[in-house]
Amino acid sequence: MSPNLRFLHVWRRNLKVWRKILIPSIMGNFGEPVLYLLAFGYGFGMLVGDLGEMPYMVFLASGIICSSAMFTASFEGMYSAYTRMDVQHTWSAMLGAPLTVDDIVLGEVAWAATKGLMSAAAILVVAAVLGLVANAWALLALPVLLLTGFTFGACAMVVTAFSKSYDFFLYYFTLVITPTLLLSGVFFPLEQFPAPVQMLAYLLPLAHTVELVRPLLTGTMPTQVLLHLAVIAAYGVAGLMIATRLIRRRLIR
Amino acid sequence: MAAAQPSDTPARSPNHPLVQAHGLTKRYDGRTVVDGVGLTVRTGECFGLLGPNGAGKTTTLRMLLGLTPPDAGELTVLGEPIPERAREARTRIGVVPQFDTLDPDFTVRENLITYASYFGLKGETLARRVEELLEFASLKGREDVNIQSLSGGMKRRLTLARALINQPALVVLDEPTTGLDPQARHHIWHRLRTLLSRDTTLIITTHYMEEAERLCDRLAIIDQGRVIACDSPRALIQAHIEPHVVELSGHAATVWLDKQGALPEGERLHRVGDIALIYTHDPRPLLQRLDADGLRYLHRPANLEDVFLKLTGHDLRD
Numbered sequence: 105m106s107p108n109l110r111f112l113h114v115w116r117r118n119l120k121v122w123r124k125i126l127i128p129s130i131m132g133n134f135g136e137p138v139l140y141l142l143a144f145g146y147g148f149g150m151l152v153g154d155l156g157e158m159p160y161m162v163f164l165a166s167g168i169i170c171s172s173a174m175f176t177a178s179f180e181g182m183y184s185a186y187t188r189m190d191v192q193h194t195w196s197a198m199l200g201a202p203l204t205v206d207d208i209v210l211g212e213v214a215w216a217a218t219k220g221l222m223s224a225a226a227i228l229v230v231a232a233v234l235g236l237v238a239n240a241w242a243l244l245a246l247p248v249l250l251l252t253g254f255t256f257g258a259c260a261m262v263v264t265a266f267s268k269s270y271d272f273f274l275y276y277f278t279l280v281i282t283p284t285l286l287l288s289g290v291f292f293p294l295e296q297f298p299a300p301v302q303m304l305a306y307l308l309p310l311a312h313t314v315e316l317v318r319p320l321l322t323g324t325m326p327t328q329v330l331l332h333l334a335v336i337a338a339y340g341v342a343g344l345m346i347a348t349r350l351i352r353r354r355l356i357r
Numbered sequence: 358m359a360a361a362q363p364s365d366t367p368a369r370s371p372n373h374p375l376v377q378a379h380g381l382t383k384r385y386d387g388r389t390v391v392d393g394v395g396l397t398v399r400t401g402e403c404f405g406l407l408g409p410n411g412a413g414k415t416t417t418l419r420m421l422l423g424l425t426p427p428d429a430g431e432l433t434v435l436g437e438p439i440p441e442r443a444r445e446a447r448t449r450i451g452v453v454p455q456f457d458t459l460d461p462d463f464t465v466r467e468n469l470i471t472y473a474s475y476f477g478l479k480g481e482t483l484a485r486r487v488e489e490l491l492e493f494a495s496l497k498g499r500e501d502v503n504i505q506s507l508s509g510g511m512k513r514r515l516t517l518a519r520a521l522i523n524q525p526a527l528v529v530l531d532e533p534t535t536g537l538d539p540q541a542r543h544h545i546w547h548r549l550r551t552l553l554s555r556d557t558t559l560i561i562t563t564h565y566m567e568e569a570e571r572l573c574d575r576l577a578i579i580d581q582g583r584v585i586a587c588d589s590p591r592a593l594i595q596a597h598i599e600p601h602v603v604e605l606s607g608h609a610a611t612v613w614l615d616k617q618g619a620l621p622e623g624e625r626l627h628r629v630g631d632i633a634l635i636y637t638h639d640p641r642p643l644l645q646r647l648d649a650d651g652l653r654y655l656h657r658p659a660n661l662e663d664v665f666l667k668l669t670g671h672d673l674r675d
């Protein structure tokens with residue numbers, strides 16, 4: 105067994121639990137975004153009309169796919185991971201076995217990324233069925249969404265590392281996730297903002313996800329691909345390293 | 358493995374140390390909770406750690422597992438330096454933690470299988486081992502039950518079974534029988550003796566002195582982070598306490614003791630709560646006096662609890 109693959113044991117444990125509640129999980133993955141798309145898209149789309157060449161529904165669908173990866177991975181890295189750390193002592197049990205904090209944190213972040221990808225992919229399927237996706241190039245969005253899930257999962261684990269209770273997560277959602285959502289071009293184009301706000305938006309990872317995913321879904325080639333990927337990945341790697349350090353300090357003491 | 362031992366050797370197997378600790382020290386917030394502990398645990402023995410609440414037993418065990426980095430001291434477990442190679446050592450260790458860490462998202466069998474996966478076990482071997490352990494822990498017929506619906510005894514048995522999934526050379530048990538009824542405790546003891554007969558080494562903490570006396574080949578009494586005695590139960594009793602104990606309790610006993618004034622030479626009085634314990638090498642004169650005055654008493658041989666109370670004092674901890 106290769107030592108750097110031990111995180112897969114942690115990932116697989118979470119997958120096994122998820123499979124036990126497969127039906128409601130998948131219903132949740134599909135149900136909510138469909139409602140959002142239909143309600144917002146038709147309701148709002150009528151008012152907004154097209155954005156340049158793009159119908160609002162198409163614009164919105166690609167945005168929601170990105171934000172869904174962010175939300176799902178963040179939830180998993182906070183509420184679910186915290187439950188396993190502090191309530192169910194799942195990580196304590198793992199530490200009695202030959203797993204390390206590094207394995208556990210990486211496994212949890214990988215799992216958060218997987219869940220982020222699954223929820224984004226579900227919306228992608230719905231969007232495709234509704235005729236909101238241009239062509240099969242859209243599949244290239246999937247690795248970007250997985251990376252996005254990884255990044256937000258890792259950042260969520262940093263928050264988890266110093267949380268004393270679930271209440272703490274609300275601060276993170278209010279102060280970080282919601283502003284990120286509003287600033288990143290999910291619901292309306294970033295160009296609406298004054299230049300300094302746009303600059304700020306590009307300091308956050310989600311804007312880069314949107315810049316990559318939206319063209320891929322509408323059949324055009326994204327530009328500055330490496331730069332976008334690098335920003336998202338930088339947040340992910342930094343988040344993972346900080347989370348691992350903090351959680352090690354919390355558990356190994 | 359060494360060749361079979363001649364049947365007259367008392368030790369279970371070769372006497373080389375499986376755990377060797379020198380000067381283990383741990384401080385939390387400037388308070389020293391483990392203070393220069395030295396331990397040697399030999400292969401195949403059952404080694405006990407006794408001590409009042411907060412003595413540092415769990416902290417010591419966590420250090421052995423590499424889950425608490427010591428502030429000072431040297432430690433090898435199963436030949437591996439700890440904490441540097443703790444993960445490697447844990448591939449051959451089983452752990453029964455003080456507080457349950459069973460996975461509530463899984464059934465009994467799924468708990469075993471999932472925990473086994475952390476060791477990289479799979480396939481035929483795993484399936485066979487899971488069945489054996491369900492048998493061993495008397496959990497047959499409960500395989501598919503959720504953890505929440507298990508009794509305390511069953512949870513503990515499952516935790517023990519889980520600790521054995523990797524066929525460990527060393528099993529570390531932190532209060533494995535606390536909170537269990539007598540039947541459940543006997544069941545665990547039986548299983549632990551089975552393990553000892555298979556040459557598995559055990560390190561166990563407990564607050565039950567008769568448990569330690571029954572199971573342990575040797576034990577260390579820890580108080581305020583220091584080892585204050587370490588030997589076989591019998592040797593500890595012989596070294597530290599008079600062989601006879603007479604217990605008195607209640608109001609009549611208090612009155613009688615007051616009337617007696619100082620006890621004669623060779624009779625040592627200790628009070629624990631409302632119980633008076635009189636220790637002596639020769640109980641006959643004392644028993645005669647008690648019988649003459651018609652007092653109720655209990656005369657028994659000295660046991661490990663007497664040693665424990667003598668060495669750690671009679672006051673409440675924490």
Ligand SMILES: Nc1ncnc2c1ncn2[C@@H]1O[C@H](COP(=O)(O)OP(=O)(O)OP(=O)(O)O)[C@@H](O)[C@H]1O
Binds near residue numbers: 409417
């Ligand atoms: N992570 C920690 N941070 C601060 N103090 C700690 C920590 N872990 C243990 N302690 C303290 O160290 C002391 C020893 O604790 P430990 O759990 O080792 O005792 P114990 O002998 O196992 O007690 P018990 O019989 O109650 O289980 C206690 O005073 C405890 O409060």
Ligand SMILES: [Mg+2]
Binds near residue numbers: 416
């Ligand atoms: Mg303890």
